Amino acid sequence: MATPTSNGKIRVLLIDDDPDDHVLTRDLFSEIPGDKFELAWVSDYEAGIEAICAGEHDVFLLDYRLGERTGLELLAEAMQRTCHGPVILLTGQSMLEIDMAAMEQGVADYLEKGRLDATILERSIRYAIQQARYEAELKKQVAARTKDLEIANAALKDADRRKNQFLATLAHELRNPLAPIRNALQIMKIAKDNPTVIEQSRAIVERQVRHMIRHIDDLLDISRITRGKLVLQFASIDIHEAIAAAIETSEPVLDEAQVTLELHVSEEPIIVHGDRLRLGQVFANLLNNAAKYTEPGGKVMISSSQDGEHAVVHVKDTGLGIPAEVLPQVFKPFTQVNRTLSRSQGGLGIGLALVEQIVQLHGGIVTAYSEGVGKGAEFIVRLPLEGDANPEA
Numbered sequence: 156m157a158t159p160t161s162n163g164k165i166r167v168l169l170i171d172d173d174p175d176d177h178v179l180t181r182d183l184f185s186e187i188p189g190d191k192f193e194l195a196w197v198s199d200y201e202a203g204i205e206a207i208c209a210g211e212h213d214v215f216l217l218d219y220r221l222g223e224r225t226g227l228e229l230l231a232e233a234m235q236r237t238c239h240g241p242v243i244l245l246t247g248q249s250m251l252e253i254d255m256a257a258m259e260q261g262v263a264d265y266l267e268k269g270r271l272d273a274t275i276l277e278r279s280i281r282y283a284i285q286q287a288r289y290e291a292e293l294k295k296q297v298a299a300r301t302k303d304l305e306i307a308n309a310a311l312k313d314a315d316r317r318k319n320q321f322l323a324t325l326a327h328e329l330r331n332p333l334a335p336i337r338n339a340l341q342i343m344k345i346a347k348d349n350p351t352v353i354e355q356s357r358a359i360v361e362r363q364v365r366h367m368i369r370h371i372d373d374l375l376d377i378s379r380i381t382r383g384k385l386v387l388q389f390a391s392i393d394i395h396e397a398i399a400a401a402i403e404t405s406e407p408v409l410d411e412a413q414v415t416l417e418l419h420v421s422e423e424p425i426i427v428h429g430d431r432l433r434l435g436q437v438f439a440n441l442l443n444n445a446a447k448y449t450e451p452g453g454k455v456m457i458s459s460s461q462d463g464e465h466a467v468v469h470v471k472d473t474g475l476g477i478p479a480e481v482l483p484q485v486f487k488p489f490t491q492v493n494r495t496l497s498r499s500q501g502g503l504g505i506g507l508a509l510v511e512q513i514v515q516l517h518g519g520i521v522t523a524y525s526e527g528v529g530k531g532a533e534f535i536v537r538l539p540l541e542g543d544a545n546p547e548a
């Protein structure tokens with residue numbers, strides 16, 4: 156739409172090749188009280204198209220007869236150049252076909268010159284401008300909606316891609332432990348009388364089964380959370396109980412990864428309103444990840460403190476770190492950095508999604524930090540202290 160004039164007048168352009176019509180139209184405008192209009196005139200076809208494209212007028216009065224050609228041809232050509240504007244078509248006499256064709260081309264009004272007076276002209280101009288405003292507003296809304304839909308569509312495509320990738324990972328992760336289990340069973344069969352070999356094989360089976368159980372439990376949990384079916388057992392708990400339970404769960408993984416665990420917890424209890432088991436699961440997931448993504452000989456630290464109204468737990472490691480561009484994504488389900496299917500002891504890419512969901516159900520937040528690849532990672536869980544808690548659950 157044209158921008159308003161500095162004097163606030165409505166800018167009207169007459170496109171008409173007849174100078175007498177210009178004079179008549181000018182006279183009509185002078186009869187409209189209030190001096191609200193500013194009338195300009197172009198008499199040739201090309202100048203008319205240029206003016207519509209320039210968009211410097213609020214409304215165009217377009218004569219149907221323009222020498223050899225017609226106002227409707229002019230409009231069609233302007234439209235081809237993607238130029239639009241509120242147009243009122245003026246004709247010598249009323250003809251249904253012209254009226255219909257004008258409507259089809261989006262003309263705002265169709266006026267017969269012989270019957271024109273100042274009142275009709277003013278009203279027609281106002282309606283044309285109003286209609287153009289509605290159309291512009293509608294276009295704006297459609298454009299905004301289209302943008303929203305494009306964003307939603309891209310998100311759906313991304314989710315679909317992740318899900319496909321996830322299915323491949325899932326198949327791989329569930330199949331992975333089966334080969335060592337089968338081998339161990341085979342060895343147990345052969346080495347019936349050798350207790351050392353039997354014990355080694357049993358330990359292999361136990362470790363692999365533990366992995367599978369962990370994956371399947373995570374899967375069940377994420378599906379429960381997605382369906383809003385995860386029930387939390389809230390109680391008044393010391394955050395250190397959950398940390399202790401997590402360490403117990405994660406010890407075999409930390410040992411296996413040959414990383415040392417450092418514990419820096421506050422001596423005072425830090426009481427939150429939470430689900431002991433689920434918070435234990437949160438810290439265990441973070442410890443397991445720290446072990447998984449830290450080279451042997453590395454360190455994992457867990458600490459607790461109280462910060463204002465929050466219990467704060469840090470889980471930090473000296474491991475592989477997380478590239479800055481991936482950091483904002485790590486809590487999204489199925490996100491994995493540089494994941495290759497050949498990696499053993501991998502995961503499903505849902506551990507951190509679970510962590511975030513459970514923390515949020517406690518009214519808390521979890522954030523991830525890393526100074527980059529090779530520089531370790533840190534996860535910080537903040538939970539409201541009891542009394543300040545307002546869990547969503």
Ligand code: ADP
Pocket residue numbers: 444445446448472474475476477485490491492493501502503504505506507508531532
């Ligand atoms: P996964 O099952 O792959 O471990 P998670 O949801 O637990 O899935 O983690 C998502 C991704 O975030 C991991 O694949 C890994 O790339 C990255 N990540 C998580 N924790 C750490 C960590 N402590 N150090 C480095 N990268 C990590």
